[in-house]
Amino acid sequence: MSYLINIFSENSDQAKLVTTIIAAIIAVAVVLLNQWFNSRRSRKEKLIDKIEEMYAGVIGLRELNRLIYIEFLKGYELARKGNYASGLLKDPDSKIADLSNEYSNKLHSTEMLAGLYFNTTLNCMKKIKESFAELHKQLAIKGGIGSKAKLDKELAKMEETFNELFKELEVIMNSTMH
Numbered sequence: 001m002s003y004l005i006n007i008f009s010e011n012s013d014q015a016k017l018v019t020t021i022i023a024a025i026i027a028v029a030v031v032l033l034n035q036w037f038n039s040r041r042s043r044k045e046k047l048i049d050k051i052e053e054m055y056a057g058v059i060g061l062r063e064l065n066r067l068i069y070i071e072f073l074k075g076y077e078l079a080r081k082g083n084y085a086s087g088l089l090k091d092p093d094s095k096i097a098d099l100s101n102e103y104s105n106k107l108h109s110t111e112m113l114a115g116l117y118f119n120t121t122l123n124c125m126k127k128i129k130e131s132f133a134e135l136h137k138q139l140a141i142k143g144g145i146g147s148k149a150k151l152d153k154e155l156a157k158m159e160e161t162f163n164e165l166f167k168e169l170e171v172i173m174n175s176t177m178h
Helices: 002-007 011-080 096-117 119-139 148-177
Strands: none
Touching (some): 011 096, 011 148, 096 119
């Protein structure tokens, strides 16, 4: 310690030491702030990418839901005429089985995104999954087709849930952007 006191005994040397220490502190502070801002920006960009991915997944689910319903209506008309002996999911001419599998896969991936990044949307995803299970049950009924009224009700419920989910994602996006 006495060595340092001897080296910096003159006022000009002490001023150089203080200046050097202040410059070092400022440099470290700038590096730390820069790192903090970069990580914050990176996290924000990643979250925006995941929100976009979630939006795309939900839009895909909604579109598949509508396509399944259109296929259901085609099958419903055939069933009313007595042309169906098995449920729509087993009919080789129906696209519902493929659409249903695609829907299920998209539902799982969207549900995973919700669980990892958007916990506030999990309730909506649960409702969509339950409605899809009911829809699937109606499509698998043997000896004809399920109730159109029940399916219409499930479709309306799913549309409400999709709208609720879009609103929640919009709130998340707005909070992320600011």
